Amino acid sequence: MGATSNSVKVDVKTTPRVRQNMVYLLVKQLRPHQWTKNLLVFAALLFSLHKVSPDVIGKSVLAFLLFCFVSGCVYILNDFVDIKNDRNHPEKQFRPMASGALPPALALAFGAFLLLGSLFSAYYFDRLFALVLLVYFVLNVAYSMKLKHVVILDVMIISAGFVLRAIGGSLMIQTPFTPWFLLCTMLLALFLAISKRRHELILLQQDKGTHRKVLDSYSSELLNQLNTIVTTMTIISYSLFTFTSGRTIHLMWTIPLVIFGIFRYLYLITVAGQGGSPEKVLLQDKPILITVFLYVVMVAGIIYVFEFK
Incomplete structure (x- = not known):
C-alpha cells in the first residue's frame, strides 16, 4: 500500500514537467531558429519609412508572426514526411519527431490548429495577404511531398517561398513592390x-x-x-x-x-x-x-x- 502511495505521488509531481517538456518540444518543432528567414517581410517596411506609423509597424509584425506560424506548420509536416530519413542524418536525427521525443500525432494536431488560426487571422486583416499565406503553405506542402525530389525545381521552389514572404509583407502594409x-x-x-x-x-x-x-x-x-x-x-x-x-x-x-x-x-x-x-x-x-x-x-x-x- 505504501509503495503504491509513493508511486502515485511521483506521477502527480512529474506530470507538470512532462507537460512543460511537451510544450517545449512543440515550440522546438516549429524551428524558431529558422524564423530569421521571415524577417524578409519587413523589407517593405524598411523601404517605406516615409509612410511609417504605429499601425504600419503593427501590421508588419503581425505578418512576420503569421509567416513564422505557417512556416512552423510546414516544418512539422516536412519532418513527419522525412522522419525515417532524418533518423539517419548526423544532425537531423535530434529533431523532436525523429528522436522519438515528440509523438507525430500530437505534432500534426498542433500544426493543424496553428495553421487554421493563422489563416483566419490573416483573412481578417487582409484577404490578399491571406491568399499569399495559403499559397505559401500549399507550395511548401507540394515541395515536401514531391517537388523536393525534382532536380533544379527544388531550389526554385525554396526561392519562390522567399518571394512570397516579400510580397506578403508589401500587401500587409499596402506598399507596392517593384x-x-x-x-x-x-x-x-x-x-x-x-x-x-x-x-x-x-x-x-x-x-x-x-x-x-x-x-x-x-x-x-x-x-x-x-x-x-x-x-x-x-x-x-x-x-x-x-x-x-x-x-x-x-x-x-x-x-x-x-x-x-x-x-x-x-x-x-x-x-x-x-x-x-x-x-x-x-x-x-x-x-x-x-x-x-x-x-x-x-x-x-x-x-x-x-x-x-
Whole structure:
C-alpha cells in the first residue's frame, strides 16, 4: 500500500514537467531558429519609412508572426514526411519527431490548429495577404511531398517561398513592390538554396541519396557553376534596383555591402565548410551580422534623409 502511495505521488509531481517538456518540444518543432528567414517581410517596411506609423509597424509584425506560424506548420509536416530519413542524418536525427521525443500525432494536431488560426487571422486583416499565406503553405506542402525530389525545381521552389514572404509583407502594409526587388529576392534565395545543397552534398557524401534523393542528381561542379551564375545575376540585379526602383539613387551606396555579404557567404561555404543552415550563419557569423546591420542602417538613413518631407 505504501509503495503504491509513493508511486502515485511521483506521477502527480512529474506530470507538470512532462507537460512543460511537451510544450517545449512543440515550440522546438516549429524551428524558431529558422524564423530569421521571415524577417524578409519587413523589407517593405524598411523601404517605406516615409509612410511609417504605429499601425504600419503593427501590421508588419503581425505578418512576420503569421509567416513564422505557417512556416512552423510546414516544418512539422516536412519532418513527419522525412522522419525515417532524418533518423539517419548526423544532425537531423535530434529533431523532436525523429528522436522519438515528440509523438507525430500530437505534432500534426498542433500544426493543424496553428495553421487554421493563422489563416483566419490573416483573412481578417487582409484577404490578399491571406491568399499569399495559403499559397505559401500549399507550395511548401507540394515541395515536401514531391517537388523536393525534382532536380533544379527544388531550389526554385525554396526561392519562390522567399518571394512570397516579400510580397506578403508589401500587401500587409499596402506598399507596392517593384519587379527588380522581387527579382533580387528570388536570386538571393536561390543562392542560399544552392549553397545549402552544396553543403549537404559534401556533408553526406556517399549517404547523400539515402537522406535526400535529389542529391544524387547534383554534383559539386554543377552547384558551383549555378552559384557563379546566380551570384553574378544577384549583384547586377540589385545594382539596377538601386537605380531604377523609383527611390533615391543614393541607395547605390549600399551596393558594396551587398557584394561583401555575398562574397563572405561564398567564403563560408567554400572554405569554412558552412552553409548548411543559412539562418545559423546569419546569427553566428560576425562579419555578416555587421554587414546586415550596416545595410539596414544605411538604407534607413538614406531614405530618411532623401525621402522624408
